[in-house]
Amino acid sequence: MYSILLKNGILVDPFSGTKQKMDVAIEGNRIAALGNDIDPGSAGITLEMDGSIIAPGIIDPHVHLTRRLGGHEGFYMLAQAGITTAVDFAGPVSEIRNCFQTEACGLNIASLEAIIPGDNLSGSAPSNSELEEVIQKSLHDGGLGIKIMGGHYPLTPEATKRAIEVANKNKAYIAFHAGTTTKGSNLEGALQAVELIGNNSAHLAHINSYCRGAIKIPLEEVLELHEKLKIKKNIVSGSYLAMVNGTSGKCVEGRPESNVTRRCLEMGGYEQTARGLEKAILKGFPGVSIRRGRANILLYGDEARKIWLEDDNVPLSFPVNSPEAILLCAISKKEDGSFIVPSLVSDGGSIARNCIIEKGLMLVKMKYLTLEDFIIKTSVNPARMFGFTSKGSLKEGMDADITVLDLDACKATMSIAGGQLIMMEGRVIGSGGTLLTTTKASDTHRQKRDFRKIDMDQSFLYSKK
Ligand SMILES: [Zn+2]
Numbered sequence: 462m463y464s465i466l467l468k469n470g471i472l473v474d475p476f477s478g479t480k481q482k483m484d485v486a487i488e489g490n491r492i493a494a495l496g497n498d499i500d501p502g503s504a505g506i507t508l509e510m511d512g513s514i515i516a517p518g519i520i521d522p523h524v525h526l527t528r529r530l531g532g533h534e535g536f537y538m539l540a541q542a543g544i545t546t547a548v549d550f551a552g553p554v555s556e557i558r559n560c561f562q563t564e565a566c567g568l569n570i571a572s573l574e575a576i577i578p579g580d581n582l583s584g585s586a587p588s589n590s591e592l593e594e595v596i597q598k599s600l601h602d603g604g605l606g607i608k609i610m611g612g613h614y615p616l617t618p619e620a621t622k623r624a625i626e627v628a629n630k631n632k633a634y635i636a637f638h639a640g641t642t643t644k645g646s647n648l649e650g651a652l653q654a655v656e657l658i659g660n661n662s663a664h665l666a667h668i669n670s671y672c673r674g675a676i677k678i679p680l681e682e683v684l685e686l687h688e689k690l691k692i693k694k695n696i697v698s699g700s701y702l703a704m705v706n707g708t709s710g711k712c713v714e715g716r717p718e719s720n721v722t723r724r725c726l727e728m729g730g731y732e733q734t735a736r737g738l739e740k741a742i743l744k745g746f747p748g749v750s751i752r753r754g755r756a757n758i759l760l761y762g763d764e765a766r767k768i769w770l771e772d773d774n775v776p777l778s779f780p781v782n783s784p785e786a787i788l789l790c791a792i793s794k795k796e797d798g799s800f801i802v803p804s805l806v807s808d809g810g811s812i813a814r815n816c817i818i819e820k821g822l823m824l825v826k827m828k829y830l831t832l833e834d835f836i837i838k839t840s841v842n843p844a845r846m847f848g849f850t851s852k853g854s855l856k857e858g859m860d861a862d863i864t865v866l867d868l869d870a871c872k873a874t875m876s877i878a879g880g881q882l883i884m885m886e887g888r889v890i891g892s893g894g895t896l897l898t899t900t901k902a903s904d905t906h907r908q909k910r911d912f913r914k915i916d917m918d919q920s921f922l923y924s925k926k
Pocket residue numbers: 523524525550808
């Protein structure tokens with residue numbers, strides 16, 4: 462007996478090369494059978510798909526789900542958008558672990574621990590043993606590895622290089638938001654990041670965000686960075702499709718704490734002070750994130766200013782991205798047909814910009830990407846990057862993670878994660894969730910049924926070594 466049967470959908474699975482009308486049967490948390498005429502009587506729940514696109518569950522490889530950037534609303538917001546698996550890019554991993562069962566809306570979740578001078582590091586040039594300790598703690602807590610928040614909270618170039626080396630040595634996932642104490646979160650920072658990664662492996666976060674025109678015009682910046690990425694097989698990356706960024710409104714001693722926030726103010730012609738930020742918010746330049754119902758939305762103007770004055774440690778979103786960088790990162794391919802930037806990411810979650818399905822399908826509608834391209838960038842490649850070997854395809858035996866897509870409306874209409882219906886027509890109905898951890902997660906964590914061990918040897922960062 463199958464638990465769920467999807468009848469008469471069009472199965473699009475670029476990994477196995479399938480694109481045809483097919484019934485999909487689920488048993489427990491696995492794809493149990495694919496066929497042309499599976500008996501509706503053989504399943505507890507049978508759903509008529511009527512020619513809808515059945516895609517392997519959409520994976521968002523870069524989101525924020527903790528109080529460090531946005532709060533816990535992102536679980537609901539991701540589920541509502543049709544995502545089935547997401548990787549939190551800041552942690553704390555312990556916060557994810559503690560809240561995910563009650564908040565996860567049925568999603569599969571992995572997390573990286575941000576390493577931050579003055580928080581979990583002594584300063585911008587931590588010793589190797591300090592780095593080792595924070596990596597081991599992330600893995601022990603159930604994380605996949607660490608993230609260097611260079612753009613926001615930089616390390617010295619030398620310490621950045623060592624952090625990448627130590628993560629590689631420990632086979633911990635390492636993501637890097639470019640920027641150090643000597644270079645910003647811009648083209649120079651991104652080129653420096655490529656140098657600092659060297660022959661190690663790393664995930665260079667949101668490529669488009671380094672091409673906002675700080676050094677040259679955005680088009681030249683994105684082309685220059687693409688040339689570097691084309692030849693760097695050891696670097697994986699993503700780019701996002703939203704025009705707005707995500708940063709923090711927190712001010713210390715009269716000025717924004719984050720380098721990114723200060724740079725955004727500069728771009729908008731505002732003073733890089735708390736006063737300048739207040740003016741910018743009042744003028745409607747950045748949106749201030751605030752909870753409405755179960756989701757966060759962006760508010761602008763006077764209302765936003767009041768919220769920021771009450772507590773400045775709120776997420777802000779500035780409209781600072783370059784459309785040409787967004788588009789080129791989304792669609793550009795290498796000579797061999799693979800994407801220069803292998804994944805689409807929202808960098809959303811709790812930040813209100815969970816638009817990879819909506820805007821990604823718009824690119825499909827405009828024929829800038831094929832539907833297969835879209836699924837490669839939002840499911841096949843993200844699964845490979847992180848070593849989620851049972852995801853990214855709907856072959857028999859794979860995880861029952863499915864996103865049903867409406868190409869005309871550019872949205873997901875239904876999603877299933879771990880064999881559980883989690884969203885139908887925008888209504889979130891999933892509960893519980895699965896934390897994706899490594900074999901190094903502490904026993905108490907990994908022995909529970911709702912934890913799944915990922916073998917980092919299978920992640921793209923380390924599978925070739
Ligand atoms: Zn981020």
